[in-house]
Amino acid sequence: MLDDIRLHIYSDEEKQSDIEQHSAIGLTKRFEDNKRAFFRFAPGLKKVVEQSSWQNYGLFFNKNKNGNLVDGVTGTVLYGVEPNDEIHRQVNKFKDAPIRVYLDANGAQSSQVTDSSCLVILGLGLGYHLNLLIEETNSKFIIIYEPETQFLLGSSFLLDWQIVLKRAEEKGITLFFQIGESGEKIKSDLKELREHCSLKFIDFYQHYNNAEFLSIIDHAKFYNAISFFEYAIEWQRGENWSQYIPIWTPPPKFEISEKVVPKDHSLFKKNIETFRATFSEIALQFENYKSQRWEVVESKENEVALRHIETGLYFCSELPRDAGKSNYNNFAQYPNKDGLVLGYNGTKLLPYLHYQFVDEVGVIIEQLDDKVSTLPSDIKSLILFGIVNGYHLDELLAEHTIDALLVCEPEPDFFYAALFAIDFKPILDDFNHRQARLYFNIGDDGSHLYSDLIHQFHAIGPYVLQDTYFYQAYSRRDFADRISSLREQLQVVVSAGEYFDHVRYGIEHTRHVLKNECFVQRTESDITYPGTFDETPVFIVGNGPSLDKEIDYISSVQERVIIVSCGTSIGTLAKFNIKPDIHVEIEQNRSTYDWLQRADCKPLLAETILLSCNGIHPHVTELFKDVFMCLKQGESSTEVTELAIGRNVAEILENAYPTVSNLALNAIIKLKLKNIFLFGVDLAFLSDTEHHSSHSQYYNEKGQEVYDYAKSNQLNIFVPGNFGGFLKTKYEFKLSKNCMESLLSNEGVECFNCSHGALIEGAKPIRSDELTLPEIKLDKSVVLDTLKEHAFYQSKNLLKQVDSKDILSHFSLEKVEQDIELLLTLLSSLEARDITIDTFILKQKQLLIDFYNNNSLSFYLFYGSNNYALSVFSKFSQLPESDFGLEISLISAWRRFLCKVKIEYANYASEFDFIHSFGFHREKIIAHSYLKSVEVYVNLNITNCPYLLESISEFKTKNMNFHFSSDEFSEYSSFVFIINNENIFDKIVYTLSRQNEPKDVLIVDVDIHIFKRLKAALPAHRINLLISPFHTKSKDSLDDFYNGTAPLHYDANTLKLVPKVINGELDGAIYVPKLLYSTKATLELIKNQTLNLIENLGEVLPQFYVFPDYCCFNAKLPNNYVDILGSFAKPAPIEYSQRDLVIIHLLSDEKLQGHVNCFHDENAYQWTIKSD
Incomplete structure (x- = not known):
């Protein structure tokens, strides 16, 4: 990215500091002088400047000692390396071809600025262009729109406003400053000016690009004379994939052809044939492709550039190949700034052995990131976001060997341009020869990016994620947001997927609940009901804030519907004497038991059926009358259960995540119940403090939050509301909404959304007072018995053919201990330096495959934690010899984890999860x-x-x-x-x-x-x-x-x-x-x-x-x-060691043990206090 600040400053901090200190001399005096100038010539500006402060922007001086602005959040700068040269080119282009609107419909178009009556400047920036424009124009009125007050503040330190304002006064020019305004009131502003002055025409100068400025210029180009005022401006709203234009697009330095590059271009034809042989879909897509927004042009040096079709703006002002090289060099110098970092910042799950390992590794990774600062020559995995014209990709592959390259470009025009710019044949041939992996995701707006990439990573091996580099080739805010979201999702694959403790307890819980009698959901195809039973109305009730509005209605019809409560909503319903028929829980750790007891409705639970998935805590099931169990896709306990009872016997739920409402909806749909109503399934919020029912445990007796929910959750996503408008939500709820929409796309399901939250496609928005329900009172016991009989198996019947009615009977627990010894032996080989890290990774991956082929439970127990460990080890493969100490630290951490697992599982394999809350x-x-x-x-x-x-x-x-x-x-x-x-x-x-x-x-x-x-x-x-x-x-x-x-x-x-x-x-x-x-x-x-x-x-x-x-x-x-x-x-x-163990366990679990290291030493465990 050429707007990355690291390209503009010296990497030598001392050298850059000298420039900053030298250039800063006199800034304070300039600022005070400018305030006096504002007081004399434009008092309104003085007030704005004095009330302004730096928020996300700040001033800096680049290598050439030029002042510029940088966005501290994104690290991107406003101008290029030579702001004054770039602005001169921009003003000269304006002089040659101004955008002019004649107010006299019969007026002739003119290319001369000198006859202008009013000049509209869209964007102040740092104001370098004002002197030039004031000198060139004969306009008596200049209106300057600048939505960002921080830009005015920056100009007050760098620009001599005394000269600008005095020169305007000398020429009789009236300046109108619209600071904080983006131009949305431009028509009314101009109409007001015309009421007092006779204007012949208006010239528009656009300094930089934003959605509003582009809309105004587009309107000015399309309409003239009176029609400019008669027709509404079609405002662009924010960025989307099709509207993207960089914020700063000065005219290019190089000469460019006005003609679009033809399709008979030799390199383009060669590339199409190359892709036809390996990626035929790409060849088919682009062989007869026509540019939609950005057209392909060439410089006199025969380098490919991109020109925006509507505006004529160029994507980059530098020579394309030079720009590509600078882009690559910047990434190669600072690769770890874009790397994927995995860790655990919570406390709830820290008692788990896996997260103790993650916590210990986090400290090691922090030291590693300080060590590795440049891009290694051999790269395991890299995701390239943005190909533009491809020159940076050429530079990257010329210097590095990449085992897995995933190229993502949402704009097809850019990939089309790359087919004219770089030769793909040697690239594809090299990947084929090395049997390396190359993947292209072109034209995806982000909807399928995660699913496509995760499919690729599962094929490669999820552990590679830790050693995956993210290369963002150009800047755009929505691009950065999607990449950030993608990183979070990919991080889940390694750090929040299954791991030892989750699998261990999930299998044991499932084993116990099945042996102690429950009902297991049949496959959808095996369910048939008598008569019209499938039309029984079902209320799925979440604990969203809108439940408060609907609680009276639910109470009034509870005898006529089946009520399915989700999670904490049961406590709210109990307070209003509403008895759910089925209650749904999804968490497998024991904290669910805690909150159910805190709900203080134990007699109600004893009369209610629990619907949950495999892994539900046995102590939770003991609170309920009966248990309906579903099997959840992607869980090791599901796989182990199916190995015992057979495939295609029980229904596997594919969309039962991430919330308990998803499990409820997925299960009800697979039960073939077709009349579904959603209440309190909000998945979005009207305000930061209204996130759950006010009657739930999230609020105290005074209605105050128990904790700051908004602070603990990033509520920075907006989604359409069920009854209009837009509401805030968080990533988890956005994912929940998407999963529900996927479920509801099935034909034959009629779902009504009565919640005052997010719009869920496929669920018809309807208010409860508009519902028409059958007047017949349901015999609830008959309905629930019918479900048991026709939609569920009794677990004792499923386990008849299973030895000892135990789903683990065909596994050997002794084999787990033997497998751990194999892992420890391999680790010792790495510690002795008999093998390299890369060899270690391959051998440990093969061990897991052997566990699977040998029908060992170890495959399921270690798959997730092993992927995490290998992902960390892979990050160490590029360490220099002198940093072997960090590698030893990692080896020791993994050995401690394996030894703890060996002891724990050998002695307490049948133990339940112990995590508690409140x-x-x-x-x-x-x-x-x-x-x-x-x-x-x-x-x-x-x-x-x-x-x-x-x-x-x-x-x-x-x-x-x-x-x-x-x-x-x-x-x-x-x-x-x-x-x-x-x-x-x-x-x-x-x-x-x-x-x-x-x-x-x-x-x-x-x-x-x-x-x-x-x-x-x-x-x-x-x-x-x-x-x-x-x-x-x-x-x-x-x-x-x-x-x-x-x-x-x-x-x-x-x-x-x-x-x-x-x-x-x-x-x-x-x-x-x-x-x-x-x-x-x-x-x-x-x-x-x-x-x-x-x-x-x-x-x-x-x-x-x-x-x-x-x-x-x-x-x-x-x-x-x-x-x-x-x-x-x-x-x-x-x-x-009993002596040391007593000491550790006499500490408060969640707090004190986090400050204690417990390490293995010849069959004993000692403890030390962690240093700060």
Whole structure:
């Protein structure tokens, strides 16, 4: 891109800094002088300048010490390398052929500016052209339109306005400045001027290109005299593929032929024949092609240039081949600025082994990007956006060997020009000879770009994406937006596709749900219903903001329709006593369980059918009456399930993403239900704060956002509204809308969109008060039973032929461990430098193929994470010898990942997903609504422990009663003792020995030896211990925590654990609360002081379990155990070093563990604190 600022400045920062400093001398004085000039000659400009500030633009000085403007967002400049020369050529062209509108219809056309009555200047820029035009014109009126106030601000530093304004005054010229205006009021402005002055004609000078200026010039060329004012200007609105013209198009430096290059051009004919042999569709498309917007012309040097047919503007003012070479050189010098970077910036999934690897690799990649600064000679993959006349492609391929080149050019005229400019035969021959991959995407407006490119990358290998260069050959804002969107989508393929943890839990969840009875959706062709059952009206209800407007209507007709709630909408419906018949969820991690419990509608869930896809968390399914399961395309758990039950037995949903509403619509359509209504499926927003129903968990009791949704999501896309206008949306919802439109293109589906959100093609917009529904009340149980009978299989019937009714029965788990050893052995060869990175990549790719051919589960478990790892390794293949240390860091990170996987999967293959969200809120809901009666005795005077009072007021429930006394005991149904000394031991034994039935007793903060004595003295009771190595009992202690000098666990937190650990199941368990922290400096203190606790625990260490906010020792819990408040137990791997593992897991999962490195050392895992 010739407008890339890096072409205009020195790469040597010191050299460029000298130019900037030298050129900046006197700028402040010039600015102050200009303000005085404005005050004298144009007071309005002084006010505008004083109120203006730099936003996205800024001033800089180029290699030739010329002042210019740069857009800080895009990195593109306004003018070329020699702004004054370019503007002189532009003014001279205007003098020779002005665009003139005669106000007298009989007036003769003239090529002389001197007779002009009014001059309209479209664009101020930096104002370099004003002096030239003022000198040349005899016009008495000049109107200057400039929509960008930052350009006026820039001119105030560089242009001597005193000379401009004084010269205009000397010549009797009246200047009208329309700053901030793009010319949309030009006709009314000119009419007003004509009311006061007699004008013979108007000349139009266009300084730079934007949609409004081009519209005005087009109107001026087409209409003359009075008709200029009578007919409306046809305004262009923004850029699209067909309207694109660069912003700065001065006349070319070189001589150009006026004639269009003919089709009998020898190189063109040769290229057509070349493509006919290899890309016949391209030859067929361009053999008789006619330019639509840009025509092909030649310079006297026989170089191909592009001229815009309507405006006569040239795409580039430099000699075409020189421009192509400069374009290539710029990209070759700064390739990594355009590279694809993969990483994970979230926190929710950081406990996953895959994302711990991604997080660790991110730090390494940052160091690598600082190392690699030039384009390597051998390139694995490159996407070229924009071919123009092809000269930069010629330069690129002359210097580099590319294994996979993907050429994308949305403008067919440009590719057509390249057929006259460069010889494609040696290019195509070279790719064929090397068996390299070459792909052309010509004329695509972006609609199919992603699907076409992803098809190519799957053929090459997705890991290549990390080593893919993006080469944007020319600048245009919509081009950049589409490339940015494409990058995000391609990034998903590697970084957000399937990975080890997702596959592991997806398969295990599916396995468990199928074994424990569910209903699996049949293929569409296998579904037949009696009578007109398929016309049953179905309401798909999302939780968009417009649900608030429709909630009363839905309530009024709920007995006449099947209501399908999607995600968080069930909580909103429950508040209005609307009972969904089917509820849909899509997430496979356990956070879905958390929010469903927080919705506080457990009895409603127990009467509702869950419809979900494979991978849904078993704890979620347990909340519902029945489970309808669909299989989702692209999931490893789908493939594993089909291997067990057979192909073409269950329906595979192809468009069940990215939102839960997509899953609902896809499933309902495949169930052959043809009367569908959408409510609250908005997929767009009226405002940044109205993004979900106001009755949902996204807002608090005061109607305020729980978090800043707009800040967390880029709401920068506009889509047509369902009932008109345009609404904001985000990329995920735009993709959701596109997938729905693809689904609804099927014939026979009648879908009505009653949502006040995005327009969805194929769903007829209709307001709820216009609907006509059958008056008949549905027998819901009959409808749902009919669905079960005709559209679903019982999973037990599908698994009859499967050994042990287990979809994993035909896989060997021992084989997974063996496969990991193969991966580790290969990695050792790379570390020993027996093989290169490129060889390593090929061998590891072959290992995955072998896993697949050998029917190993490892193929599915490692496919995604392996692609990510290889994508990172490929980025290292061009490192110099001196940077081998970075490669070692990457090798170590991949080895740690594989070793962790080996241990985890060998010991806990049947474990469920453990990710949670807002667990404390879930616990409060369960405690308040469903907790059994608990009587709590505390042997402390509450007045001496103010933090206890805080905890009780925050967590006390109707079934949880506290009794405080330091001396007396009473006989309660349950006991909790908070004990500071040994003197109370005898009272405890005496009180409990008098109980007729076993009691659940929790002893808090006693020495472990006292606990053992109590256990021995009271064998009939279930006695457990809750102990903490840290306490906060004073304001000073809290200050230490906030200052980062101590960790925090105070008595209020102890009481919050009481209802969680009184469960009536365990006996002899020891609970240790996790610790809070404010700075990483606290970690060393935690490590040292926790060692004392570990030593006291002694022989209870071998088995312990990790909950979100506490650990449980000395207990044997069943697999996937859930405590009484819904928190999930994750067993600690038994092969870890127990001492170090306890320390790590006593840290708060999401916060502290992110600051800890755990590394493998001879079958043990040690931990260190990450440095800042």
